[in-house]
Amino acid sequence: MSAAPDSGYEVVIGLEVHAQLRTASKLFSPAPVTYGAPPNHSVHPICLALPGVLPVLNRRAVDLAIRAGLATHGEVRRHSVFARKNYFYPDLPKGYQISQYEEPVIVGGWLDIDVEEGGEPRTLRVRLTRIHMEEDAGKSIHDPAIAGDGTQVDLNRAGVPLLEIVSEPDLRSPAEAVAYLRTLRRVLRYIDASDADMERGHFRCDVNVSLRPRGSGALGTRTEIKNLNSFRSVEGALRAEIARQTGILEDGGDVVQATMAFDPDSGRTRVLRLKENADDYRYFPDPDLVPLVLSEEQIEAVSASLPELADARCARYQADYGLSESDARALTASRALAEFFEAAVKASATRDPAKPIANWILRDVQRVLKERELEIEDTALAPASLAALVDEVEAGRTTARSASGLVAELVERGGDPVAWIRERGLEAVSDAGALEAAVEAVILEHAADVERVRAGEQKVLNFLMGQVMKRTGGKANPQVVRQLLAARIGVP
Amino acid sequence: MEALLSLAAARTALDEGGLTSAELVRASLERAQALEPALHAFVRMRGEAALREAQEADARRNRGEPRSLLDGVPVAVKDNLVRSGETTTCASRILDDFVSPYDATAISRLAASGAIVVGATNLDEFAMGSSTENSVFGPTRNPWDRSRTPGGSSGGSAAAVAAGIVPIAFGSDTGGSIRQPASFCGVVGVKPTYGRVSRWGLVAYASSLDQIGVFAHSATDAAAALERICGHDPRDSTSLPEPAPQLMSALTGDVSGLVIGLPREYFDAAGAEPGVLEAVRAAVAELEAAGAKLREVSLPHTPFAVAAYYLIATAEASSNLARYDGVRYGHRAAGATSLKDLYLRTRSEGFGAEVKRRIVLGTYVLSAGYYDAYYRKAQQVRTLLRRDFEQAFAACDVIATPTCPEVAFALGARADDPVRMYLGDVYTVSANLAGLPGVSLPCGRHEGLPVGLQLLAPILDEATLLRVADAYQRRTTHHLARPELA
Numbered sequence: 006m007s008a009a010p011d012s013g014y015e016v017v018i019g020l021e022v023h024a025q026l027r028t029a030s031k032l033f034s035p036a037p038v039t040y041g042a043p044p045n046h047s048v049h050p051i052c053l054a055l056p057g058v059l060p061v062l063n064r065r066a067v068d069l070a071i072r073a074g075l076a077t078h079g080e081v082r083r084h085s086v087f088a089r090k091n092y093f094y095p096d097l098p099k100g101y102q103i104s105q106y107e108e109p110v111i112v113g114g115w116l117d118i119d120v121e122e123g124g125e126p127r128t129l130r131v132r133l134t135r136i137h138m139e140e141d142a143g144k145s146i147h148d149p150a151i152a153g154d155g156t157q158v159d160l161n162r163a164g165v166p167l168l169e170i171v172s173e174p175d176l177r178s179p180a181e182a183v184a185y186l187r188t189l190r191r192v193l194r195y196i197d198a199s200d201a202d203m204e205r206g207h208f209r210c211d212v213n214v215s216l217r218p219r220g221s222g223a224l225g226t227r228t229e230i231k232n233l234n235s236f237r238s239v240e241g242a243l244r245a246e247i248a249r250q251t252g253i254l255e256d257g258g259d260v261v262q263a264t265m266a267f268d269p270d271s272g273r274t275r276v277l278r279l280k281e282n283a284d285d286y287r288y289f290p291d292p293d294l295v296p297l298v299l300s301e302e303q304i305e306a307v308s309a310s311l312p313e314l315a316d317a318r319c320a321r322y323q324a325d326y327g328l329s330e331s332d333a334r335a336l337t338a339s340r341a342l343a344e345f346f347e348a349a350v351k352a353s354a355t356r357d358p359a360k361p362i363a364n365w366i367l368r369d370v371q372r373v374l375k376e377r378e379l380e381i382e383d384t385a386l387a388p389a390s391l392a393a394l395v396d397e398v399e400a401g402r403t404t405a406r407s408a409s410g411l412v413a414e415l416v417e418r419g420g421d422p423v424a425w426i427r428e429r430g431l432e433a434v435s436d437a438g439a440l441e442a443a444v445e446a447v448i449l450e451h452a453a454d455v456e457r458v459r460a461g462e463q464k465v466l467n468f469l470m471g472q473v474m475k476r477t478g479g480k481a482n483p484q485v486v487r488q489l490l491a492a493r494i495g496v497p
Numbered sequence: 498m499e500a501l502l503s504l505a506a507a508r509t510a511l512d513e514g515g516l517t518s519a520e521l522v523r524a525s526l527e528r529a530q531a532l533e534p535a536l537h538a539f540v541r542m543r544g545e546a547a548l549r550e551a552q553e554a555d556a557r558r559n560r561g562e563p564r565s566l567l568d569g570v571p572v573a574v575k576d577n578l579v580r581s582g583e584t585t586t587c588a589s590r591i592l593d594d595f596v597s598p599y600d601a602t603a604i605s606r607l608a609a610s611g612a613i614v615v616g617a618t619n620l621d622e623f624a625m626g627s628s629t630e631n632s633v634f635g636p637t638r639n640p641w642d643r644s645r646t647p648g649g650s651s652g653g654s655a656a657a658v659a660a661g662i663v664p665i666a667f668g669s670d671t672g673g674s675i676r677q678p679a680s681f682c683g684v685v686g687v688k689p690t691y692g693r694v695s696r697w698g699l700v701a702y703a704s705s706l707d708q709i710g711v712f713a714h715s716a717t718d719a720a721a722a723l724e725r726i727c728g729h730d731p732r733d734s735t736s737l738p739e740p741a742p743q744l745m746s747a748l749t750g751d752v753s754g755l756v757i758g759l760p761r762e763y764f765d766a767a768g769a770e771p772g773v774l775e776a777v778r779a780a781v782a783e784l785e786a787a788g789a790k791l792r793e794v795s796l797p798h799t800p801f802a803v804a805a806y807y808l809i810a811t812a813e814a815s816s817n818l819a820r821y822d823g824v825r826y827g828h829r830a831a832g833a834t835s836l837k838d839l840y841l842r843t844r845s846e847g848f849g850a851e852v853k854r855r856i857v858l859g860t861y862v863l864s865a866g867y868y869d870a871y872y873r874k875a876q877q878v879r880t881l882l883r884r885d886f887e888q889a890f891a892a893c894d895v896i897a898t899p900t901c902p903e904v905a906f907a908l909g910a911r912a913d914d915p916v917r918m919y920l921g922d923v924y925t926v927s928a929n930l931a932g933l934p935g936v937s938l939p940c941g942r943h944e945g946l947p948v949g950l951q952l953l954a955p956i957l958d959e960a961t962l963l964r965v966a967d968a969y970q971r972r973t974t975h976h977l978a979r980p981e982l983a
Contacts, residue, residue: 050599054820056592057579057601057698059733089816091863093840100819156836158824287863289872292705292813294734 012251014216017224018182018243019134019174022189023167024199025141025207026069032140032166033060033103040205044146044159052164054098059293062087066166067297069198070110070138071307073168076196076314077133077189079114081304085137087294091287095158096143104169106288109137110297117316118188119334122180131185132173141165168198174213174224179243183236186210195315195340209234214243215260216250225250226260230267230274242267246274318343326350326359335367341382342366348388355399358392365395369412377416385419394422406479407431433482437489443476444489458494466490498524502979504664504718507570511558518558518569518613522551525571525615529662532982536638538647538656540576540586542616547571550613557611566721568611573657573666576617577624577700578709580604587700588632589622591821591847593828601698602730603667603709610725615663618653622849623818624674624702626650627918628911631851636908639681640980641946645905648678651712655682658712660982665722666712671702672806673900673925675710676937680900680949683939683978685966686712687719690956691932692737695730701817703810704735706929714976716938716966720744723959739957747960748967753788755965757781758893762799763924769902772943777899780940780950780969784897787968794889794896798881799927805882806926807919808862808875814852815859821847854915883931890955895965898924900937900949924951934959938966939975947978 030037034051051058074081088106114133119126143163146152170189176182190208193199201208215227230246233239245267250260262280267273290296313321315337322333337343349362370391374381394411397403403426411422411431426432434440447469448455457465466487473486491497500510500521510516526544533539554569563569579585579597586592600608607614621631629637629652637652639645640660647656651668655678658666668675670688679686687710694709701707709726713719721744728741759781764774785791823829823843830842848856862871889896901921911918928935933953940950950969954962970976 053825055579055597055599055826056585056587056595056700056820057597057696059697059735061732061734091816091819093819093822095822095824095836098820098825100822101816285865287816287860287865287868289812289816289863289868292703292735293701 012255013219014251014254015219015221016177016247017174017215017217017227018176018178019213020172020176020182020185021211021213022170022186023209023211024170024193024201026066026138026166026168027197027199028063028065028069028166030063031164032063032066032138034164036164038165039161042161044157044161047161048163052098052160054100060103060291062294062297063166066138067110067299068307070136070168071299071304072196072311073170073193073198074111074114074136075308075311076192076198077111077114077116077136077170079111079133079136081299082108082110082112083299084108085110085297087138087291087297088288089291092284094142094145095156096145096160096163098143098160098163102140102142103291103294104139105137108296109135111136116185116188116192118181118184120181120184122178129175129181129184131175134171134173136168136170139167139169141167168193174215179240179247182212182243183240186236186239191315191338196311203235206234210239212239212243214246214250216247216254226262228260228263228265228274230265231277233267238267238269241269241272242274245272249274312340315340315343322359326363328359328363332363332367336363339380341380345381345388349392349395352389352392354392354396358395358399361395361399362392365391365412369409370416373413373416379416384416386416387419390415390419390422397423397426401433401435401482401484402426403431404433404474404479404481404483406474407433431480434477434480435482435485437485440473440477440481440486440489443473443481444486444493446476447472448490448493455494458496466496498528498661501525501528501571501661501664503714504566504570504721505715507664508566511569518551518554519548521569522547522571522613522615525663528660529616529657532660532662535643535982536640536656536660537635538618538637538653538660538662539573539616540588540619540632540634540653541584543583543614547613547615554611554613564609564611565725567607567665567725570612570665571615571663572607572612572722573616573618573654573663574604574607574614575620575624575651575654575666575668577620577669578604578667579698579700580614585617585700586633587623588620588634589848589852590633591828591844595827597698599698602695602732603726604698606726607667612665612725618651618657618666618668620653620668621650622852623700623814624650624669624671624707625814625851625855627673627677627921628906628908629653629678630908630912631849633849638908639905640982641683642905644907645946646681646908648681648901648905650674650678651686652678654712655679655684655686658682658684658714659980661979664713665718667709667722667726668712669699669702669707669709670929671706671708671810672929673922675712676900676925676935676949676951677922679712679937680939680947680951681905683947683975683980684712684714685716685719685936685938685976686710687723687936687959687963688928688934689723689727689959690737690934691929692735693727693934693957693959695733695736697730697732701813703813704817705813706806706810708929716936716963716970717745717748719936720748720963720967737957742957742959744960744963747964749964750968750971751788752784752965752968755789755895755961756893757784757789757791757965758794758889758896759791760794760796760799760889760896760898762796763898768923769899770904770943773899773901773903773948776941776943776948777897777950780973781897783972784965784969787972789965792893794892796882796885796889796927798878798885799923801878802882802927802930803920803923805875805878806922806930807858808871809879809930811855811859812862812872813859815856815863818848818852818856823847851915879930882927886927886931886933886953886955894954894961896953898951898953900924900951904943904946904948928953932956934962936962936966938969939978940969940973941975947975
């Protein structure tokens, strides 16, 4: 739903995301990128802006930026320039941030996002304005427990490489904004450009939002809400700001261009500074760095190293494995999951393993992962183990129900499911003699249902099968049970 | 001491005269101390460390393992190059007792050459100035006339060489800060091609213009010293990939057939003092007599160079000096009541008037609404100046000009007239804007004071530049003149 559906205003949202690039060292210094190190222990004279130091560009960060550009269909520019953004703040050691301004490394591009709003799923193409590289600032600590009545500065984060990804104002609701962010995060993780760990601040967002009368082509005056670091806060901040702007406009007022902050506790936005008080950043090309010139070969090499992207993989799963679009999309949601799926298919001895393996991953495995809040790559579950388990089920050597009971344990500690099935007596009971007593008992107990089967109600046969399975503790081979029941009732 | 009067003399004394490096360094330290009250060329001496290093150099020489022509030779370094474990002041209060944890590349290359740094020389604060008067430690004086300036900003290094304290000294040149004091002090001063010497550890004034260079008495001495500090450094992204040039072998003394370009804009009657022009014309005639050809060339955008220089240099400086905020090191004002107050007080107390002037100017140049009119336009002028030189060098091998329009002026004479001070850089700033190598060498006297001949060469052609300078010195004696000092 749009947050102002009955107000007569259309919401226009554009997003600026800061994603931390996944590099071992900082953007312009050899200091390691760490998390949780003691304050000011992950630094180098360059991060401290000592007199005489000079920046040297981290080439790995450049490759990751190119990856992000390629994965979002942008143009990788052969010539881009680093610029200084000048402002004074204690956690900005040089008194300027090295960023890209007039000439970013990536321009254009787009992301297709899936939106489910009002019950109807649809795909929306969101255009990207640009992607550029920049360095992070340090951290000012005002906590009296640490800093007393002053402020302390931790420069571990100063110089950490960031990618700023700027979207066009193509989003029309908080839900679309969140869907865009989820998609972008997934893409960046997919290509290993960023861990995009939101808890650790690897993926932060500034949102620009304005309202305009429905049907109007012109953009209204926008406000920018800074530094949102969870999907929930993006959604909350947008809702609050849309409500605030709607109120102003409905009262006949004018929205004033401003930078805002969102307080999740009160659920309100507040003005940080008005546009007329905005800093003049005095951008100019950084004379300590030469323009970044990328060769065709370098871009080709990065392109060749890119993993198959989610969209291509999704299409391939549908074409090659006959999976449904929703299953294919779910399996390609993360690269680790897709790679797990493909490895399991390869390891399986079943004739057409893709569909059953997909089903097992998307139902049983995903359920356990969700319960335990794990990602597939964080578990002990090996693709070959899942394949072996599925093979056992498909060959009728155990039942789906028995196999299902092993998944949680496999996820938690791994192991050989085939051995477990033997050791724990979970083999499917296919011996007709052993099953006949159960079949007989069920027929006696459910005489009315038996009559309905004879009258042609096939579905009821499934019910009766279920009853036999129950009596055998889920160990009966379903095909054998079905044959026995059908023969005993006298239906084909 | 004779051995302090040139690198060649020092080399002879050490290798053949039985003099030890320890004795030579001690003599250098003693002369520095004796002349310090009169000249104030140094801000700090490295007495004990230098003597210890000299003993190591003596041991190397005794083992027959000298590292280079500079091994065991006392040198001086402008106090804007950092050295691990020692203070670097940039002649500013804002750096207070800042001690660097790392070495500048030029410093570590000097150490690898075996040169002994006896002390850090005085400069205009953060290398901003043309007189070495803008130093928190007070001005350096010209060895030829102590009532006059040695020039700047590397005035301390120029004076130390001119006064025979060290045969070699190092400085930095952003708009003429090596060539102009070399001219005023009657010594050789070389600014190499931008990117030849790593800027890693050189405290930045204007990053796109700053270049480390050398002072000596002769082109050969300068060549020997330059060879040791040039060459690519991965820690400086603007460092050129070329290896250090072979300069000594290029000094053949032969200039026959070389074309010397004389830019008409630099010999304009309205520009330099007649006595300066006369000395420079005589020097050029000497080169012609040695077989070089003279050709008039034009550098039509020269009249815009000083303005472009002061726009670009101050813009970069305003950003480069933002780090001196009292938060992490250096001076921090006491009693600040807020963050803004801390910044205001720290920077007001820490910087001198000229540095403040340039920070304010540079901040203005980059500010919204003025960027296009000033900074961008200045960069366009810079491109045009580069093209001027490219066209001129299509018709000549080196360009000869006066280094300065005048000889050393009196201390205090320009203190209240910064624009007039800036205009004195008219002949030197173009080489920085275009990134060219340049040298100033003594070519006579005017009013009893040294006059400098400036030679400029195409990018990376220090070899031809110094070949011409050396050829001139082989035929003349101006570089052998020494000031009379007590």
